[in-house]
Amino acid sequence: MSVQKNFRIRRFDPSHDARPYWATYTIEAKPKFSVLDGLFAILEGQDGTLGFRYSCRAGMCGSCAMRIDGREGLACRLRLENLGATITVEPLRSLPIVKDLTTDMTPFFDKYRKVEPFFVGDSPSFAQQTSEPLRVDPAQSLRLSANRAIDCISCGACYSACPTVANNPAYLGPAALNRAFALAADERDRDADRLALVSGPEGAYGCRSVGNCVSVCPAGVAPLAAIQLLRRGKTASAT
């Protein structure tokens, strides 16, 4: 049995519109419809100009992150039956708008790139160790913290929810710092430049411990916990 749901969508096309505006649509929502299904219903049945991004539709890629009823989340994971009669949908904050609900993720990934989000080994000694794999105790506390950090899907929800990012464009943001911690917790990693960057004012100490990043993360990651461990120097190189 279908139920009527109203969508109140923040729309803005920088190439046409002087400023953002609200548009309202009513759809017939079928059981188990997600917010993304609702957006498709609007796109296909009412307004073909509506812009939004999606990919996997399974909560794994993070492409459909947006603000739903003011809260960051993945449109493909939120079911309409768990929301009210009117659903407000807005694009992520702190990112330029490409069109409607589609944001330009360049600033997010530029900062992500800054922390060198890849493994940097100590080449000679690492090569010597290749005959015998390094054994990492899975119960080690740093390893357990890193386990949580590596679940990040880079959707940008935490970046949007972070008031420090909105206030300080130079601040690296929760996702990049979380990634930096995940690598710094790896005892084979030797990236001193990354540690120097994240210990700067735009890094871990720039965080104001608000914690919105933990509240909104759709993957259950706690970027603030990673930031806190960085601030306390809980990295593999320090242990």
Place this chain on the structure above:
Amino acid sequence: MQPNATGVAWWYLRVSGLLVIALVLGHLFVMHYANAPSSTTSAFVLVRWSDGFWRDFDWALLLLALTHGLVGMRNVIADAVPSRIGRRAGEGVLAILAATFLAIGTISIVDVARGLHARGPLSDAGWIVPALDALLGALAVVTYLAVLTVAIALVARAAMKLPIGWWQFHGQWAWALHRATGIGIFFFLMVHVLDLALLPLAPNLYDATVASYANPFLMPMEIALVCAVIYHALNGTRLWVLEFLDQQTTKAAIGTFACVVVATLLLALPSIFVLVRGS
């Protein structure tokens, strides 16, 4: 990871915060629970500061509260002032202010410990009391207007059925209240140091200033100040628990925030009773 200036400031906030909590709650108990603020006259302070323990206690509180406030205000400036020159200028002004008020407070404690005369060199400067009252009044007006503005903005958004943005998150409220109370306490501390400076200079005017704490217009500020100090201390403890016991989960953060708010209101009640009875 080697902390830079921002990192050192972060660590100082955490360590000084922990140290100052016991001192500030002790001070609050003596001045707002065991006595009404309007009854803490020059005679009361003279007896208190004739005891070396209380002199050291209050001086340590002054030092830690001022420096903790100074570093906290550095963060406020970093967040509020976009230009680098503006930030440096703001930090410079704050450092000078903190050093000046630390010196004034220290001199007041040392002078009072030597004993008080009935009159001091500024005893006839009658303008001082209205000037200090005006400062407290200005602080009160700014506080009342800020609370009113936030309330109107939230009610207006709710009336228009617009999402309330970041204000739906408990963390946003915990942070904003921590910051607002910190700013309020820092500026009140300065006014408080100024009125204490009257003790050796004009004890009669000090007593007149203290009596003005019973002014009905300032009464909500007195109550707000007690709530602010309790909240700031408890939320600082909460941050310690979350950060240093690795409890960064939404459940722990919401639960501890609720406990802080309830405990603040409950702990403030006896002080409100003392204040109202004292007036």
